[in-house]
Amino acid sequence: MSVQPIDPKKPDLEESVNVAEQHAAVKNASSAAAREQQLRENGLEPVSIWIFIAVSLVAIVAGSVLFSSNNLFGYDKFVKSGYVQDDEVSSEVLVPKGDVESVYMVKGAGIYKQCMGCHQPDGKGNASYPPLAGSEYVIDSPVSVLMAVINGVDGPITVAGKNYSGQMAKQINKSTSNLELASLAYFLQNSFGNKVGKIYTPDQMEQIKILNKDRSEGYCTAAELDKYRDVQLEGDLFEPGTIINKKTGEVIAPE
DSSP states (O other): OOOOOOOTTSTTOOTTOOHHHHHHHHHHHHHHHHHHSOOOOTTOSOOOHHHHHHHHHHHHHHHHHHHHOTTTTOHHHHSOTTOOOGGGOOSSOOOOEEEHHHHHHHHHHHHHTTTHHHHOTTSOOOSSSOOSTTOHHHHSOHHHHHHHHHHOEESOEEETTEEEOSEEOOOSOTTSOHHHHHHHHHHHHTSTTOOOOOOOOTTTHHHHHHHHHHSOSSOBOHHHHHHHTTOOOOSOOOOTTOEEETTTOOBOOOO
16 A cells, blocks of 8 residues: 655645544533633632531521620720710800790799680680689789699689689699709799789799699699688798709809
């Protein structure tokens, strides 16, 4: 058999080689190798299942510790008592203060809001409810008006020359502070055209609470309120312009 000479221009090929089949074989081998022997970049290998389990256990334990410790992140635990921000630091304690007339009028007006539905914003009342403007029960003594407000009034009563009947429910309770009682008394006695001018102290209101404690429970009658009109409170009044603590009613000495 004669051997065909190799073409010097194609030294790596023989006529017996099927180029198409060889290319297909090389392609199939490359695909198989890619599937069986994947080359992974450093750091992208799959995480071991044991590492995943270990991390999960640590997270579970840490979570249980955090949520079971009520004070772990408590404000009081890590912040010193009395701490304030830098811009709030001051050697002087700020006290809410004002002249007694202004403080009493503001507080008294706030309490009167629950009364004005019947006695009206101008204090003149209406056909069913007596006026507070010009009322002898308001002007003569703070005792009579405050006892009426604390206990309510039942039965007929004559106010400013006009007869009224019916019932007034109590508007405040016995736990109302002395400062609130003094404020209401001043507001009623110096509003709606009333000009009593007396400025009672919170301490004097304790006398009204004692009187109220000694009486029997229930509504006040007109006859009882008439007796209270003659009762005057003992002790010194506030001087006009006295500066007091708005929250406690205590006198603040001038600087």
